[in-house]
Amino acid sequence: MHTKTLAELAQGLKRREFSSRELTQHFLDRIRRHDGTLNAFITVTPERALADADAADVALDRGEGGPLTGIPLAQKDIFCTDGIRTTCGSRMLDNFPPPYDATVVARLAQAGTVLLGKLNMDEFAMGSSNETSYYGPVRNPWNTDCVPGGSSGGSAAAVAAGLTPAATGTDTGGSIRQPAAFCGITGLKPTYGRVSRWGMIAFASSLDQGGPMARSAEDCAMLLQAMAGFDPKDSTSVDRPVPDYGAALDRDLRGIRIGLPEEYFADLDPAMAQVLEAAMAEYRRLGVEFKAVSLPNIGLSVPAYYVIAPSECSSNLARYDGVRYGYRCRDPRDLEDLYLRTRAEGFGAEVKRRILIGTYALSAGYYDAYYLKAQKIRRLIADDFRRAFQEVDALLGPTTPTPAFRLGEKTGDPIAMYLSDIYTIAVNLAGLPGMSVPAGFIDGRPVGMQLIGDYFAEDRLLNIAHRYQRETDWHRRLPPEFA
Amino acid sequence: MALTLEQVKQIAYLARIGIGDEDAARYTHDLSSILDFVAQMDAVDTTDIEPMAHPLDLPQRLRPDEVTEENQREKFLAIAPAVENGLYLVPKVIE
Numbered sequence: 001m002h003t004k005t006l007a008e009l010a011q012g013l014k015r016r017e018f019s020s021r022e023l024t025q026h027f028l029d030r031i032r033r034h035d036g037t038l039n040a041f042i043t044v045t046p047e048r049a050l051a052d053a054d055a056a057d058v059a060l061d062r063g064e065g066g067p068l069t070g071i072p073l074a075q076k077d078i079f080c081t082d083g084i085r086t087t088c089g090s091r092m093l094d095n096f097p098p099p100y101d102a103t104v105v106a107r108l109a110q111a112g113t114v115l116l117g118k119l120n121m122d123e124f125a126m127g128s129s130n131e132t133s134y135y136g137p138v139r140n141p142w143n144t145d146c147v148p149g150g151s152s153g154g155s156a157a158a159v160a161a162g163l164t165p166a167a168t169g170t171d172t173g174g175s176i177r178q179p180a181a182f183c184g185i186t187g188l189k190p191t192y193g194r195v196s197r198w199g200m201i202a203f204a205s206s207l208d209q210g211g212p213m214a215r216s217a218e219d220c221a222m223l224l225q226a227m228a229g230f231d232p233k234d235s236t237s238v239d240r241p242v243p244d245y246g247a248a249l250d251r252d253l254r255g256i257r258i259g260l261p262e263e264y265f266a267d268l269d270p271a272m273a274q275v276l277e278a279a280m281a282e283y284r285r286l287g288v289e290f291k292a293v294s295l296p297n298i299g300l301s302v303p304a305y306y307v308i309a310p311s312e313c314s315s316n317l318a319r320y321d322g323v324r325y326g327y328r329c330r331d332p333r334d335l336e337d338l339y340l341r342t343r344a345e346g347f348g349a350e351v352k353r354r355i356l357i358g359t360y361a362l363s364a365g366y367y368d369a370y371y372l373k374a375q376k377i378r379r380l381i382a383d384d385f386r387r388a389f390q391e392v393d394a395l396l397g398p399t400t401p402t403p404a405f406r407l408g409e410k411t412g413d414p415i416a417m418y419l420s421d422i423y424t425i426a427v428n429l430a431g432l433p434g435m436s437v438p439a440g441f442i443d444g445r446p447v448g449m450q451l452i453g454d455y456f457a458e459d460r461l462l463n464i465a466h467r468y469q470r471e472t473d474w475h476r477r478l479p480p481e482f483a
Numbered sequence: 484m485a486l487t488l489e490q491v492k493q494i495a496y497l498a499r500i501g502i503g504d505e506d507a508a509r510y511t512h513d514l515s516s517i518l519d520f521v522a523q524m525d526a527v528d529t530t531d532i533e534p535m536a537h538p539l540d541l542p543q544r545l546r547p548d549e550v551t552e553e554n555q556r557e558k559f560l561a562i563a564p565a566v567e568n569g570l571y572l573v574p575k576v577i578e
Contacts, residue, residue, distance in 0.1 A: 099558045192538040206537045235544055236537070303521040314498060321499075323571050328564035334574045340501035352500055356491070356510060357517055359498040373524050375534035380527070382535060414513055415520050431538020 001026050002162030003478060006071055006219040009165055013060055013070045020053040020060065020070030024114050027072050031116065031163045034482060037144060040158040042077050042135050043085050044117035052114040059112065067222055069112030074164040076155050077118040078125055079105050079210070080199040084115075088201045089123040089133040089151075092320050092327045092346035102199025103231045104168060104210050111226040116164050120154030123348045124317065125175055125203045127151050128420045131411055132350040139407070140182060141479035142445050146404040149179030155213045156183035161482035166214040166223055170200060172207045173305055174399075174424025177436035180213055181399035181448025184438045186465065186475055187213040188220045191456050192431035193238035195224075196231030204312035205236070207305075207428040216475050217437065217465035221245035224458060240456065248459035249466040254287030256464070257392045261295045264397030264423060272398050272447060275440040279449050280396070282471050288464075291392055295384040300377050301426035302418055307361050307374035308429070313351075314358025320346060353414065382430040385452075394464055395452040398423050399436040403445035423450060433458050437465045438474035446474070485515045 001009070001023055012018055028046050035041050049072065056070035080086050080098035082105075087093045101109070109115070122132040130138040130153025138153040140146040141161035148157040152169030156179035159167050169176040171189035180187030188211045195210045202208060212223035225246065230239040260280075265273065280290060322328035322342030329345050332338035347355070361370035388395060401422060410417040427434040432455060436448035449468075453461040469475050486494075491511045495502045502510065556569070565572035 097562060099555060099562065232544075232546070236539070236541075238539065238541075297527065300524055300527060303523045306517060307521050307524075318498075322564060323573055324559070325562045326564075332574050335576050336499075338574055339499040340496075343499055344501035347500070352502075353510065353513055353517075355498050355500060356494050356514055360486075360494050360514065360518075363494070363497065370521065372534050373529060374521075375536060376529035376532040377524055377527060379532050379535035380529070382538070415516060418520075429538075 002030055002165070004165070005215050006068070006165055006222050009071055010067050016060065020056040020114060021050060023070065024049050024053040024072045024116070027116055027164055034161055034163060037139060038141060038157050038161055038163070039136050039138050040120055040154040040161070040163060041074070041117045042087055042089070042120050042154070045084060045115055048084070049114050049116050056112050056114060065112050068108070068226055070114065071112070071166070072114040072116050072164060073108065073166045073168070074116045074119050074155070074158055075105060075168050076121055076152055076170060078121060078170055078201045079168060080201070081105055081115070081118065084118065086118065086201070087134070088125070089121040089135060090347065090351070091134045094134065094327060096326050098199070100199060103196035103233060104200065104227050107226050119158055119167055122151035122153065123351050124201070124313070125151040125170055125172055126313070126350050126354055128174070128178060128417050129405070129410065130154065131407065132348055134348060137407055140404045141482050142184060143404065146406055146445065147182065149182035149404060151175040152213060153179050156180055156185055156187070159183070159185045159213055159215065160479060162478065166212065166219055168210060168227070169213045170208055170210045171428065172204050172309060173428050174421040176211050176213060177399050177424050177434055177448065177450060178421055180436040182404035182446065184446030184474070184477060185213060186216055186220055186435065186437055187211065188224060188435045188458065188461070189427065189433060190224065190228065190458055191433045193236050194433070194456065194458065195227050196234040196237050198231055198233040202316040204309040205316060206312060207309060209428070216469055217435070217462050218249055221249060221462045221466070243459045245459055245462055248463045251463045252287070253283070253464065253467050255289070256287070256394070257289050257291055258283065258464070259291050259293035259388050259392035259395045261293055261298065261388070261395055261397055263295050263298045268398060269402060271442045272401070275442065275447055276396070276398060276449060279439045279468065282468055286467055286471070293388040293392060293395070295381070295388060295426070297377065297380040297384050298426050301381055301429055302422055304374040304377040304381070305425045305429060306357070306418055307370045308378065310354040310358035311361050311371050312358070314355045314362065317351070317355055322346070350414070378429045381426050385430045385432060389454040393460060394457070397450050399448035399450040403442045403447050427452055431455070433461055435461050435465055437468060438477070440474055446477070486511055486518065
């Protein structure tokens with residue numbers, strides 16, 4: 001059952017070939033058996049899962065329910081779950097049972113899904129390898145000496161290893177797409193504002209966006225259908241109708257134009273270039289035309305990001321003061337000591353690094369040189385994309401420069417770690433939707449092709465990815481140790 | 484751009500993060516190299532470019548000024564590190 005896509009599982013449930021309880025128990029058993037190796041889950045919720053499953057079975061027996069009724073899934077531990085510990089991968093929130101559900105959690109529960117548990121992640125989503133988690137690193141199911149990517153590393157590893165059929169992730173600079181690529185699954189970062197951020201613990205509020213991570217584009221379409229839509233509780237949520245993503249999947253690609261950003265191919269590793277060449281050959285057979293485009297300012301996306309994201313982070317994370325919820329240091333001498341030690345002990349090294357960079361960039365005398373400058377470059381990058389989308393329907397490139405790297409390989413060098421998101425970060429700065437789609441292997445490790453769409457063109461992206469997945473089987477490969 | 488140890492201590496104090504001397508030395512190194520890295524931005528002339536604060540240039544939505552949330556005081560207080568008589572407890576602030 002763990003090798004099936006959501007669409008296949010939904011059909012099995014609907015025909016009552018198996019119950020949601022049987023399906024849920026199967027995944028709970030697999031989590032028990034394999035998660036000792038992978039460390040993908042921070043919290044497993046078996047009682048809640050079986051209760052959700054029983055409720056779904058009642059509906060399914062009556063012939064009721066929607067396409068996701070009875071489907072188990074797991075939430076990245078950044079999404080608040082009412083009464084269920086939500087840590088964000090941090091000691092700061094080790095003891096935090098939120099008093100409410102995130103909108104994404106509520107919508108997926110409303111759609112009848114079953115909650116298996118909460119997934120490991122880089123602390124406060126700050127990391128590209130899942131190694132900054134207070135709960136220890138996650139291992140890549142394809143090679144357990146390698147990282148799964150981050151920050152949604154637990155989500156990607158759990159889906160790839162068949163511990164859950166699907167998961168949620170969040171993407172601030174590549175945190176859905178990069179781990180999806182490293183673990184050989186499909187992940188979609190929607191347009192900024194498409195999915196509500198309410199109850200999704202904030203890192204960088206102008207960049208953060210939640211999205212689906214699953215085996216296929218079709219599965220991502222099913223999940224996004226439930227996740228997307230206007231939410232009055234999120235002031236940046238966009239009030240705009242949600243299209244029927246499933247109906248768009250099979251559209252003909254003849255005459256579609258896909259742009260190849262020169263800057264994405266200039267210094268590309270030859271093995272990665274070969275993978276993308278093969279994907280482009282598939283698309284040409286489907287009638288797609290390719291066109292070279294240029295995004296001249298994209299080389300500045302990582303530097304601009306590492307001013308904007310830490311600045312927003314330093315502001316957002318000011319709320320962790322040891323007073324209202326979360327960690328508090330022992331025996332504070334006075335209020336200042338309470339703040340200083342709570343934050344020193346509650347946050348890990350990378351989170352502190354970013355808070356400090358952000359605090360500096362926003363401080364008097366430096367604001368113009370860093371924050372304002374970065375926002376101007378952000379505009380130039382967004383304008384580059386805008387020009388490209390006047391000529392093409394989507395962009396194609398690599399998701400990452402290399403396949404998954406080894407645990408510990410980049411932990412001593414923050415900048416080397418930051419550069420592993422070099423192809424994904426610009427998409428967040430512009431606010432565009434982007435996907436990673438499994439496209440092959442390098443040295444036995446999966447790699448992804450990145451598809452970037454125009455604002456709110458998730459339907460087109462899913463369509464382009466799905467048509468490729470109809471012709472290829474990269475997305476159906478399973479890591480041998482977890483097959 | 485190289486930061487000094489004293490600057491880093493001051494930044495950490497502004498962020499209310501307690502750091503010892505050993506940490507301060509490490510952060511001085513890390514933050515300086517990050518600032519050197521982001522200095523690449525200076526290569527581009529951005530005169531007259533309007534800063535982009537947000538991906539969607541939309542105005543803030545307004546709503547009627549009505550109470551929409553129910554009172555969940557007990558639920559919120561239940562997850563606090565220290566409360567007494569319905570109040571959050573902090574170390575004494577005023578002598």
